[in-house]
Amino acid sequence: MSTDDSAVEMRQPPEAIRSREGQLDPFEWYAKMRQEAPVHFDEQRxxxxxxxxxxxxxxxxxxDAFTADRGQAAVDSATSTEDDGGTILETMIGVDPPEHERLRGFVNERFQPGSIRDYRSRIAELTDELTAQIEGDGQFDFVDExxxxxxxxxxxxxxxxxxxxxxxFKDWSDSLIARPDxxxxxxxxxxxxxxxxxxEMGEYFAELLEDRRTGDGDDLITLAAxxxxxxxxxxxxxxxxxxxAGNITTTNLLTNAVWCFEExxxxxxxxxxxxxRKNAIEEVLRYRSPVQSVRRIAAEDVELNGHHIQSGAIVTVWLGSANRDPEVFDAPESFRPERKPNRHVSFGSGVHYCxxxxxxxxxxxxxxxxxxDRFDRIEVDRTDLRPLRSLYGLRSLPCEATPKTQS
Ligand code: HEM
Known part of the structure; x- marks a missing residue:
């Protein structure tokens, strides 16, 4: 394999799930691997x-043994942040403790359930605006619209x-998470x-941050500035x-929810x-998690389930497979919206927990x-599902919705 070829290989999904069908349904392969080779070295990748x-x-x-300290670790390529000179920009997702605490600590409070709850009515308003635009003839693409x-x-x-x-911003973030074929x-x-x-995005943020150095707004750019x-x-x-990190992940949670519920x-x-509904959303996260894998690097020679992993090796953790491990979940291949407890790892685990x-x-x-609330009926056309390449989800999900009859 030439260097070019190996660079391409490392960015690809494993051969077994590279096809369109494999991308949509990697779960059989996960089950086989959990059974036959739960910790496995893939020569190709x-x-x-x-x-x-x-x-x-x-x-x-x-x-200590498995470091996140590498630009490309983390939520695959989705969150690697390199500037144009190729330098890795340090963010919380690519550093280990104690440095991690410095980069996350200042914002942690803002994302606690108590702080986020205040935003409920604004999200409801935005939802209302978006669904109002759909109302017309009721035909829409759930993903795009x-x-x-x-x-x-x-x-x-x-x-x-x-x-x-x-x-x-949508265009920039699409380019940043695009996956090559x-x-x-x-x-x-x-x-x-x-x-x-x-x-371009870096320059734009640099400007906004500079402008807000002395600001007192409660937005996150001012907080960082x-x-x-x-x-x-x-x-x-x-x-x-x-x-x-906050963008396409949530897009796919929404899409996968409608996909699962209809199916x-x-x-x-x-x-x-x-x-x-909340319980059912947890089951969507377990069953069709937008993030199927995250990466770490072995920081030292380490034993994992009887295998010797050498310092410097890449380790891909299959969250989507862990979520279907029969040792932890009853009937893991069944979608059970009432499942409780539901200890899925779709948001990761440990210090980098989402x-x-x-x-x-x-x-x-x-x-x-x-x-x-707005629609009495939503019909989903699942005849031609096409997987995304970046995360686990769909490129489009054609729907037809019937608005509620006004009383
Ligand atoms: C369904 C939606 C989401 C999923 C499935 C998801 C998944 C994940 C996962 C698996 C990780 C751990 C990565 C690792 O261990 O390497 C993570 C980390 C992270 N996520 Fe999310 N995420 C979602 C939504 C969001 C949103 C809405 C935001 C922000 C507004 C966000 C911000 C972050 C950040 C900043 C980290 C890094 C945390 C750290 O390193 O300490 N995520 N996410």
Whole structure:
């Protein structure tokens, strides 16, 4: 394999799930691997793959042995933040304790469920605006017209980005998380676009941060701008991380929720409240998690479930497989919206546990409530599902909705 080829391979999904069908349904492969080779080295991608729940938790919680300290670790390529010179911008997701605490500590409070709760009515308002636009003939693409715009607007508002720049942000974040197909030309093209987007976005954030150095607004850019412990690069990295991590992940939680509910024939039960919506959302997270894998690097020679992993090796933790481990979940291949407890690892585990988990949960809850409030019936066309390449989700989900009859 030439160097170019191996660079392409490392960015690809494993061969077994590279096809469209495999991307949509990697779960059979996970089951086989959990059974036959729960910790396995993939020569092609030069990475260790970890499939069982306990092993996944061990890797994520043992940050001395498995470091996140590498730009590309983290939520795959989705949150790597390099500036145009190729330097890794330090963000919380790519550093270990104690440095991690400095980069996360200043914002932790803002994302606690108690702080985020205040935002409920604003999310409901935005949901209402988006669903109102759908009402016309009722035909719409759930992804494009609802699941994509809602999280972008929410995170842009929390950051304090002027609304006229939202479209631009969507384009930038799409370029930053784009995945090449398996040719060197595509890798080069995607990398070029990524660098351009990073540069433009970095410059834009740098300007906003500078303007808000003496500000007293309660937006997150002002918070970062006025936090003394951060360097300029770290402030920019923080803004970029939040925008990326909070965006397409939530888009896919919304999409996967509608996909699961319809597939399982649960739309009505969820709409009427017969099935608890919040609980059902947790099951969507377990069953079809937007983030199927995260990466770490072995910081030392380490034993994992009888395997010797050498210092410097890449370790891919399959969250989507851990979530279906029969040692932890009864009937793991069944979608059970009432499942409790539901100890899924879709938001990760350990110090890097998702900062935005309360926000993502709130957004999903309010968005689905709003959707079911406005529409009596939502029909989903699942005849031609096409997987995303970046995260686990769909490129589109054509729907037809019937508005509630006014009494
Ligand atoms: C359904 C939606 C989401 C999913 C499935 C998800 C998933 C994850 C996962 C698996 C991690 C851990 C990564 C690792 O261990 O390497 C993570 C970290 C993170 N997420 Fe999320 N996320 C979601 C939504 C959000 C939102 C809405 C935000 C922000 C507003 C956000 C911000 C972050 C940040 C900042 C981190 C890094 C935390 C740290 O390193 O300490 N996420 N997320």
């Amino acid at each position: 030069q990475t260790w793959d970890v499939f069982r729940y306990d092993d996944a938790k061990r890797v994520l919680n043992d940050h 609802f699941a994509v715009p809602l999280p972008v607007i929410v995170i842009a508002e929390l950051l304090g980005i002027p609304s006229e720049r939202r479209e631009q 398996n040719t060197s030309a595509s890798v080069e093209r995607v990398q070029r676009q990524r660098e351009q987007a990073r540069k 006025t936090t003394e412990e951060l360097s300029t690069e770290e402030r920019i990295g923080f803004c970029m991380l939040l925008l990326l 399982q024939g649960l739309m009505d039960a969820i709409r009427t409240g017969e099935i608890d 900062l935005g988990a309360p926000l993502a949960r709130l957004e999903a809850d309010v968005a689905l409530e709003g959707l079911f």
